[in-house]
Amino acid sequence: xxxxLTILLVSCLLLGTLMPINGFxxxxxxxxxxxxxxxxxxxxxxxxxxxxxxxxxxxNKKVWTMTWRNKDHxxxxxxxxxxxDGMIMSYNxxxxxxxxxxxxxKYSKNEGKKIAEKFIKKIDPLLLNQLKYxxxxxxxxxxxxxxxxxxxxxxxxxxxxxxxxxxxSETGEVCxxxxxxxxxxxxxxxxxxxxxxxxxxxxxxxxxxxxIYKCRxxxxxxxxxxxxxxxxxxxxxxxxxxxxKIKIEYPTLWGNGREEMTKEVSSDSEGIQLSPEELxxxxxxxxxxxxxxxxxxxxxxxxxxxxxxxxxxNARLNRNWxxxxxxxxxxxxxxxxxxKDKKFYNDVYVGIDAITGEIKNFYFTEHYQDxxxxxxxxxxxxxxxxxxxxxxxxxxxxxxMVYNTTYDDHYFIKGQKKPLSYTFxxxxxxxxxxxxxxxxxxxxxxxxxxxxSFNIEWFDIHFPSSNNVAGIEKAYEKMFQDIGLExxxxxxxxxxxxxxxxxxxxxKLVYAVKAKKPIIFDGNTCEILNYDGTPYKxxxxxxxxxxxxxHAEKEIQALADSGIGFEEETFRPDEKVIQQDFFRLxxxxxxxxxxxxxxxKSIKEMYEYLIREGIIKENEKALNDFVTKEDAVKYMIRAxxxxxxxxxxxxxxxPFNDIEKADENLVxxxxxxxxxxxxxxxxxxxxxxxxxxxxxxxxxxxxxxNR
Numbered sequence: 001x002x003x004x005l006t007i008l009l010v011s012c013l014l015l016g017t018l019m020p021i022n023g024f025x026x027x028x029x030x031x032x033x034x035x036x037x038x039x040x041x042x043x044x045x046x047x048x049x050x051x052x053x054x055x056x057x058x059x060n061k062k063v064w065t066m067t068w069r070n071k072d073h074x075x076x077x078x079x080x081x082x083x084x085d086g087m088i089m090s091y092n093x094x095x096x097x098x099x100x101x102x103x104x105x106k107y108s109k110n111e112g113k114k115i116a117e118k119f120i121k122k123i124d125p126l127l128l129n130q131l132k133y134x135x136x137x138x139x140x141x142x143x144x145x146x147x148x149x150x151x152x153x154x155x156x157x158x159x160x161x162x163x164x165x166x167x168x169s170e171t172g173e174v175c176x177x178x179x180x181x182x183x184x185x186x187x188x189x190x191x192x193x194x195x196x197x198x199x200x201x202x203x204x205x206x207x208x209x210x211x212i213y214k215c216r217x218x219x220x221x222x223x224x225x226x227x228x229x230x231x232x233x234x235x236x237x238x239x240x241x242x243x244x245k246i247k248i249e250y251p252t253l254w255g256n257g258r259e260e261m262t263k264e265v266s267s268d269s270e271g272i273q274l275s276p277e278e279l280x281x282x283x284x285x286x287x288x289x290x291x292x293x294x295x296x297x298x299x300x301x302x303x304x305x306x307x308x309x310x311x312x313x314n315a316r317l318n319r320n321w322x323x324x325x326x327x328x329x330x331x332x333x334x335x336x337x338x339x340k341d342k343k344f345y346n347d348v349y350v351g352i353d354a355i356t357g358e359i360k361n362f363y364f365t366e367h368y369q370d371x372x373x374x375x376x377x378x379x380x381x382x383x384x385x386x387x388x389x390x391x392x393x394x395x396x397x398x399x400x401m402v403y404n405t406t407y408d409d410h411y412f413i414k415g416q417k418k419p420l421s422y423t424f425x426x427x428x429x430x431x432x433x434x435x436x437x438x439x440x441x442x443x444x445x446x447x448x449x450x451x452x453s454f455n456i457e458w459f460d461i462h463f464p465s466s467n468n469v470a471g472i473e474k475a476y477e478k479m480f481q482d483i484g485l486e487x488x489x490x491x492x493x494x495x496x497x498x499x500x501x502x503x504x505x506x507x508k509l510v511y512a513v514k515a516k517k518p519i520i521f522d523g524n525t526c527e528i529l530n531y532d533g534t535p536y537k538x539x540x541x542x543x544x545x546x547x548x549x550x551h552a553e554k555e556i557q558a559l560a561d562s563g564i565g566f567e568e569e570t571f572r573p574d575e576k577v578i579q580q581d582f583f584r585l586x587x588x589x590x591x592x593x594x595x596x597x598x599x600x601k602s603i604k605e606m607y608e609y610l611i612r613e614g615i616i617k618e619n620e621k622a623l624n625d626f627v628t629k630e631d632a633v634k635y636m637i638r639a640x641x642x643x644x645x646x647x648x649x650x651x652x653x654x655p656f657n658d659i660e661k662a663d664e665n666l667v668x669x670x671x672x673x674x675x676x677x678x679x680x681x682x683x684x685x686x687x688x689x690x691x692x693x694x695x696x697x698x699x700x701x702x703x704x705x706n707r
Contacts, residue, residue, distance in 0.1 A: 031055070034064040034082040041088060041123060044068050044078060061085065088123050091177040102141045102589050104558055104705045105169030112145040112172070116165035119174045120149075127179075131163055141562045141589065141705070144176075145169055153187045158489040158507070159515065187489060188509045193240045199485050199511035200476075202238045206245040207231060209475050211523060213435040213463060216533040224435070224463050225533055226523030228475035230513070232406055237510035240487060246508055248490045291315050294329040294352045297359070303393065303451060304348055304362060310335045317354060327354035359393075361455040374447045375418040379410075382422045382444040389451055390426070390440060397458060401426035401440055421445050421452065430463050469523045478526045483519065485511045534595070544571040552695035555702035564588045564701065573695035580623040582632065582697055583610060589705060590615075590639060615639050629679070630666050630688035632697060636678060636704055637669040646672050656686040663688070676707045 031053065038044075048068035055064050062084040069077035076095035082088055107115070113133075120128045131149035144166040151161035166176040194202070210231045215224045239246045289297075295315070299306045314332040328351050335346040350362040377385070383403075390398040404427040410419035421443050428438035443453040492508050513519055518536060520529045528536040542560035547553045550573050559565055564585055580603055584596060592609050595602045603623065610616045615638045637646050646668035654667050655674045662670060670686060673679045678700055679686065692700075 030062055031064055037082050037086050038080040089179050093175050107169050107172045109145055112167040113147055115167050116147040154190055156487050156489055185507045187507050194243045199238050200480055202243040207236055211433055215437050222459055222461050226469055228521040230519045237512040240509040240511050248492045288354045297357050298331055298350050306333055329354050363453040377446040379422055386424050386442045386444050400428055402429055470526050474526045475521045478521055483517050484514050486514050488512045546570045552698050556698045575694050576626045576691045577694045577697045578624050579627050582627045626691040629690050629692050632692055633673045634666055634669050637672055656681050658685040661688055678703045
């Protein structure tokens, strides 16, 4: 469902203890209060006679999730989440069978914002005063507008707390409300703080940027490139009082941590499972190892401990998605054990390079003892054992690795202070420059003293020279000037060496990087890049300087308000439209999520989508040719999936007097477009072969969206 509501539900599962409904007395006064709070604030339709609920605890408070719907479930449902303080945490009104077609909104974004803020005041009259609206440029066509507000204390943001409201752009109804709010914390007053200049100096000295290799993936190869990025990602900040580095992330909670290996298995234990594309690729690769050969390699690898009691239950050969010339065998071994009349299984998962026979990853199931006294090895001893293993297991690659403390991880059982395992990460270095996409990750069991998982990522690629990179001073200048630091409140662990619990939390006042832009700078130019390595462009409202007073001003502006337009300052309404510009406008009305740029790559990807969707055919591509009125109609009718119906001959009454000028194969298309209100005639003629202006194409797209 909605993104932030999903986050809430996931948080409930991680941080809360689910309590079965049957465990409560039949008359739960807390539930009664929660129902009254919900019904006081929201109009629950009388037809919603069905009611159910769940309850869990979070931060030692009960939280009720209540849902109302009608008997046949046809009218959707309303869900409300209320905690034991009577605080409404979320509201969601979901309707079934809503029209999924994109249309121009009846309510503007500003009108929707007024509705959202009126709703927030209805929930809690004092809440809006504690919030700051986060402006965004998301003005694409959408069934809902999303408005996000950050919690502000002492004029300082706490970004993890806030409110999100979604308003239906067609009906003006609020369809969801979500509040994330932490009570019970002491917020330090902004006193005795270091200056912004001092914070910037501390950032350089104690956090800092570093030059690394990143890589982008295209259809043919991996392309590494040089960038300046934060050494610590977003896990650290500068204490606003002391100027020291402070860690602002939590350790891993009550689980096995991140799995270092993807369990790639098949339900069929016989043979190789490959797609036709993979089979073609296999022919290009010489002598892939057989399943029998890699099984033998696995069984002869001592660290895996594969005795005869382990059976190979699954095997699968996969082509690597990033290095397409490489293949990996994934094997799953299983051992059945019986102890004290209880049956359990030990599993070993292993990935083996199908060309070289090198082990790329493995993972053992772990059976922990839930006793702190069972822990034998501390972090230093665990790390020493891991590095001894790596020197023996992957000596050549390990020589190119350095230990990376940023990604340290450990696993606790709730209530215990000693971790039952540590995970260590080692980053590949290329001529002294880190390449984070290549690494070794190892987990070590502190009870058994065994390596329980291993994963190595290594690309055999050529790296560009670092001879011409910009100095890091230029990167710092760009960061502080174009992104910058700001005072923020951050929730943190009082002692990061201890496991997470409610008592080990506190709010710190820090200087942290503003979060709106990526902290990635081109290694040569220091320009800001997106996470995929493409140049970052700040989204701006579309505003033209040449449409005022034009006969198509209303339509052009309405499209621009919904994100359908060009980045240029001028629209040039009276110029003829070329095919690629027509599609750059029209594709924004479709379910296309690619970059809508005018560069060669973006245009290529756009046309691939249009051809795939059957909107244009390969032989119709003419990027710089002018578009005729009948061609524009043809593309729109195809987008509506009416093309086959439009081709039927002899059933359409052409609505204009110039049928002899129209392509006989497009008579149905033109007639349907007229009936849908997409086009209109001029003095009873359509002029199908006329090359259409940019203004007229804007009118057609406007009508298409309002049909």
